[in-house]
Amino acid sequence: MTTSDIHSLSGAYALDAVDDLERAAFERHLRECDACALEVGELRETVSRLADTAAVEPPPSLRASVLDAVARTPQAPPGRPGRAQTTGHAAAARWRRFAAVSVAAGVIAAGAGIGTWTVADRNVDRAEKVAAAAQRRAAEIEQVLAAPDVKVYPMTGKDGGTVNVAVARSLNQAVAVLNGLPSPGKDRVYQLWMIPESGPSDARSPGALRVGQTTQLLEIGNAVSFGVTIERQGGAQTPDLNALVGRVGINQ
Amino acid sequence: MTNPGDGEPRTTSMPPVSRGSVYRSSPDPDPSNGGSANDPNELLKRVARGDEGAFAALYDQLSPRLYGLVLRVVRDPAMAEEVAQEAMVEAWRSAARFDPAKGSAVSWMLTIAHRRAVDRVRSEQAASTRLRKVATSEVPYDDVVEQATTRIERQQVRRCIDGLTALQREAVLLAYYRGYTYREVSELLDTPLPTVKTRMRDGLIRLRDCLGVTA
Numbered sequence: 158m159t160t161s162d163i164h165s166l167s168g169a170y171a172l173d174a175v176d177d178l179e180r181a182a183f184e185r186h187l188r189e190c191d192a193c194a195l196e197v198g199e200l201r202e203t204v205s206r207l208a209d210t211a212a213v214e215p216p217p218s219l220r221a222s223v224l225d226a227v228a229r230t231p232q233a234p235p236g237r238p239g240r241a242q243t244t245g246h247a248a249a250a251r252w253r254r255f256a257a258v259s260v261a262a263g264v265i266a267a268g269a270g271i272g273t274w275t276v277a278d279r280n281v282d283r284a285e286k287v288a289a290a291a292q293r294r295a296a297e298i299e300q301v302l303a304a305p306d307v308k309v310y311p312m313t314g315k316d317g318g319t320v321n322v323a324v325a326r327s328l329n330q331a332v333a334v335l336n337g338l339p340s341p342g343k344d345r346v347y348q349l350w351m352i353p354e355s356g357p358s359d360a361r362s363p364g365a366l367r368v369g370q371t372t373q374l375l376e377i378g379n380a381v382s383f384g385v386t387i388e389r390q391g392g393a394q395t396p397d398l399n400a401l402v403g404r405v406g407i408n409q
Numbered sequence: 410m411t412n413p414g415d416g417e418p419r420t421t422s423m424p425p426v427s428r429g430s431v432y433r434s435s436p437d438p439d440p441s442n443g444g445s446a447n448d449p450n451e452l453l454k455r456v457a458r459g460d461e462g463a464f465a466a467l468y469d470q471l472s473p474r475l476y477g478l479v480l481r482v483v484r485d486p487a488m489a490e491e492v493a494q495e496a497m498v499e500a501w502r503s504a505a506r507f508d509p510a511k512g513s514a515v516s517w518m519l520t521i522a523h524r525r526a527v528d529r530v531r532s533e534q535a536a537s538t539r540l541r542k543v544a545t546s547e548v549p550y551d552d553v554v555e556q557a558t559t560r561i562e563r564q565q566v567r568r569c570i571d572g573l574t575a576l577q578r579e580a581v582l583l584a585y586y587r588g589y590t591y592r593e594v595s596e597l598l599d600t601p602l603p604t605v606k607t608r609m610r611d612g613l614i615r616l617r618d619c620l621g622v623t624a
Contacts, residue, residue, distance in 0.1 A: 165603070168610030169591040173527045174584035176592075198512050200610075203617040204523075205516040207585050208478040209562045210570075215476035219490055220468060223497045227464055230498055232457075235505040337592075371532050 167193060171200035177334045177372060178309055178321045181302035297374055301325045301332045312383065312405035314338050320349075322383045324407050329378065331407070335371045338402070341387045348388045349373055350396045351380035352404070357396050360384070365392030381408040453514035457504040464501055471515060472497075475522045482526035482588045492529055496522035527588040569619035577612030580605050 163186045169175050170183045187194050301307065304325035312320045318338035324331045333349050341347050346365040353359050363375055365388055375383075384404035386396045446452075449470060455463035475496065480489035500518045507517050570578060576598070583594050595605040616622075 165606050165610055168581075168608075168613045169584065169606055171613060172581065172584040172591075172609055173524055174589060174591045174594065174609065176590060199617050199622055200613045201512055201520060202516045202622045203613050203620060204585060205513070205519045206562075206566050206616075206620055206622065207570075207582075208474040208519050208523075209566050211477040211481045211586070212473040212563075213477035213480055215472050215493065216486075216490060219472070219476065219494060220465075223468060223494050224461070224465055226494065226498045227461060227501045230502055232459060232505060233502050235457075336590075 164190075164193060167197050167200060171197055171204050176321070176336050177298075177332075178302070178323060181323070185303070294374075297330070298332050298372065301328055301330050301374070304328055308407075310383065310405045310407050312385070312403045314385065314402045316402070320383075320385055320403065320405075322405065322407060324377060326377060329376060331375045331377055331383070333373050333375060333383070335366075338385075344390045345387050346390055346392060347402070348386050348392050348396070349375060350384045350386065351375050351377060352382045352384055352396075353379045354381050357384070357398055360396050362392070362396075365390075377407075382406045449514040450509050453500075453504055453507050453517070454509075456501065457507065467514070467518075468497065471518055474515075475519060478519060479522050479526040481586045482523065483530055488529065489526075492525050493522060496525045499525075523585070530588040531590075565620065569616050572619055573612050573615060574608075576600065576604075577608045577615065580608045581612045581616070584609060 163183060166175060166179065166183050170180065175183065187197060302323055302325075304327055306327045307323050307325045310322045310324065312322065314320065316339050319336045320338070321334045321336065322331055323334070331351075335347070338347065346368070348362050348365045350357070350360040350362045353361075361376070361378065361380070363373060366373060382404055384396060385402040386393075386398070387400040387402060388397055447466065447470070449467060452463045452467045452470075456467060472493070476489060476493045479493045479496070480486060483489050483492055496518070499521055507514060511517075570582075573581070579598060580591075580594050580600075583589050583597060584591065589597065591605045591609060592602065594600075594609075595602045598605065600608075
């Protein structure tokens with residue numbers, strides 16, 4: 158992406174109309190561009206004014222449950238969320254930090270019980286757990302996306318959609334971000350694989366994606382390519398190559 | 410442009426949200442009045458020091474906008490309640506990381522809430538399903554008109570939205586109120602990607618100037 162390309166993303170970024178990788182790329186750019194940071198700040202303020210027209214009185218019960226949750230939730234200290242300090246990037250924008258927390262929070266929340274929760278299930282415990290888990294995952298994902306050697310390999314699914322794989326060899330970790338893949342079908346799930354030179358039979362996977370999950374951390378190890386398959390609910394030990402959605406080399 | 414919106418013919422086109430659109434009668438605190446006890450920036454600073462009372466005051470000021478925004482994006486009241494609560498708790502947790510030099514407390518909290526709402530709808534459904542859905546759903550701008558009340562701020566926002574070109578307006582509102590990525594907006598509006606990106610940016614810049622927003 159050229160500089161002017163990325164600069165023109167400020168509107169879409171302020172509207173949250175970008176995917177996770179574009180967001181990470183834009184936030185890297187923001188760190189080096191004060192004028193952009195100022196513009197984004199103003200556009201964010203502008204966007205917030207749009208909420209004025211959406212105001213609706215929430216159900217009265219929400220107040221009590223929020224305040225109850227708050228009373229039981231410890232606060233994070235200023236500075237980076239729960240992980241060891243890393244060198245470099247000390248000036249990383251706060252926007253980026255809390256944006257990353259939000260991404261992961263969304264991912265966790267999505268996986269925590271889509272399709273199963275009911276009104277009765279909503280409770281403070283869940284909100285607290287989500288927030289805590291989000292912080293841990295956010296730190297890992299953020300670290301991969303912010304790694305100095307990160308490279309992004311796009312893969313197109315055979316029935317549409319894309320999977321972008323951000324590979325940080327220095328950390329031995331990759332983040333895959335699914336974008337617009339069609340539903341895998343009833344009782345089927347997507348599974349992501351890291352495939353070594355020796356072939357798919359030795360492929361490794363952190364397990365099938367949960368319904369609605371769009372981001373997954375993967376260990377790189379000796380992998381030379383990345384692949385996506387559709388498997389039965391619960392996932393598989395080795396990839397079903399007849400149900401290959403796509404594969405991309407990650408070694409160049 | 411003077412368009413106070415009185416006698417707006419579109420306001421009767423849809424029933425109001427069943428939960429009712431009762432707004433607090435007390436005016437929003439003036440964001441420029443700095444040290445007032447009710448200023449959201451001051452309240453959030455107190456929240457960062459663990460002040461639950463300040464958080465409750467912030468909740469009272471902000472919850473209609475925050476909940477309303479989330480509801481507009483996720484559309485399901487039960488899910489909106491859940492997402493709004495998660496966003497509020499996250500704001501409480503990370504209040505110490507709020508930096509007034511980077512923006513207002515209101516914008517900071519609404520940004521958290523919007524991100525969560527958007528993440529939720531994006532992960533809920535395959536993009537293809539979402540795109541099909543919007544084709545048969547109403548244009549978000551009608552919602553905006555629908556919800557508009559006599560409050561001055563809302564009228565101002567509405568007037569400024571009216572000042573956008575049709576493409577700017579659709580691109581901005583589909584992204585903000587429906588959670589679409591600019592790629593999805595490009596597909597929906599059958600408009601090239603670079604154009605959509607540019608219209609989002611220049612649309613927001615025009616809104617910014619119209620609203621007199623400064624960072």
